Amino acid sequence: SELRHNIWGPVTLALFCDAGNVWKNERVCQPLDLYPSAGAGLLFLTMVGPLRVDFAHQLRPNPEDERPWALHFSLGTPF
Numbered sequence: 001s002e003l004r005h006n007i008w009g010p011v012t013l014a015l016f017c018d019a020g021n022v023w024k025n026e027r028v029c030q031p032l033d034l035y036p037s038a039g040a041g042l043l044f045l046t047m048v049g050p051l052r053v054d055f056a057h058q059l060r061p062n063p064e065d066e067r068p069w070a071l072h073f074s075l076g077t078p079f
Contacts, residue, residue: 049077
């Protein structure tokens with residue numbers, strides 16, 4: 001889910017949370033074994049389309065010992 005709030009003119013703040021997982025094959029798939037994350041982002045409306053910067057942090061440690069945070073840059077609308 002995502003909550004957006006217009007800060008000023010072309011700048012919007014987004015707060016979000018989601019959950020997901022990836023399995024190697026369907027035999028090990030456990031639909032309730034999800035990894036939730038939460039974060040915040042800024043959306044800038046530009047002449048070439050929306051530009052977005054998001055920071056997310058995992059709320060549950062993963063067994064692969066990957067870093068628990070991610071920074072994403074995107075141009076355009078994802079959906």
